[in-house]
Amino acid sequence: MKRKLAIPILFALLLFSAGGLLWAQFRSAAPPMGTDARNGVPEWKNNPEFAKDVFTFVRIRYNSRYRHDSWAIDYPDAELNLSFRLQQMTSLKVDPQGKILQLTDKSLTDYPFIYIIEPGDLYFSEEEVKALRQYLLNGGFLMVDDFWGEREWANFHHEMKRVFPEREPVELPLDHPVFNCVFKLNEKPQVPSIGHVQMARNYGVTWERPDAREVHYKGIFDDKGRMMVMICHNTDLGDGWEREGEDPYYFREFSEKKAYPLGINIIFYAMTH
DSSP, X not given: OOOOOOHHHHGGGOOSOTTSSOSSOOOOOOOOTTSOTTTTOOOOOOOGXXXXXXXXXXXXOOEESSOTTGGGTTTTXXXXXXXXXXXXXXXXXXXXXXXXXXXXXXXXXXXXXXXXEOGGGEEOOHHHHHHHHHHHHTTOEEEEEOOOHHHHHHHHXXXXXXXXXXXXXXXXXXXXXXXXXXXXXXXXXOOOOGGGHHHHHHHOOOOSSGGGOSOEEEEEEOTTSOEEEEEEESOOHHHHHHTTTTOHHHIIIIIIIIIHHHHHHHHHHHHHO
């Protein structure tokens, strides 16, 4: 696994602090679907001579027991918006499109960061188990996001034990570098989906079901102590990226203060450890 980016220098030019000024102001909702391939997210160009020397957000396509498209939740706006904010708020060169790959894709090792969303009903084939184990042990990093409650946790935990039978996810303390490496977070953020924004606004309820009140951020580490997997359970960072333009309150309280700062921290950590 090759680390292609000089991330520590590139990330040194962050413009704002978490929870401070609006990042670049609240972006209004996207135009109607079909009128704009990027759903209103601005486009940018990178130097074609360095096309491979950019950060690319890679979403993993996986199989699910009940819903065939769980892997595509929040697609494409989550990665389009996060990629836009990364290149806007830092001097990091970012692929504006991102990619969708399967774990068995031969090009997976070209990308040091991969993302799995809604793994509550996910299952891996034997080939995927082997490919994911090899990818992670060779230096890759997996972020897992947007699943809630004990049943979904049990399913994901079972699948990851197939990948690493001898390794157990460990709860990350708030002083872990992933919460402090770019933006310093004063809490482990819980981000509800946009559908729960009224409960958050009116009652301060940020969980989506009774058995998901406590947010968890857990890591799976290799033998040298490098975190290979970051698991974001009972939270929905992806919706914080995807839905930033739909509600000013949601943007201000969850996208700006929580989802984007932690998303950027995770990417920074993944690319520098």
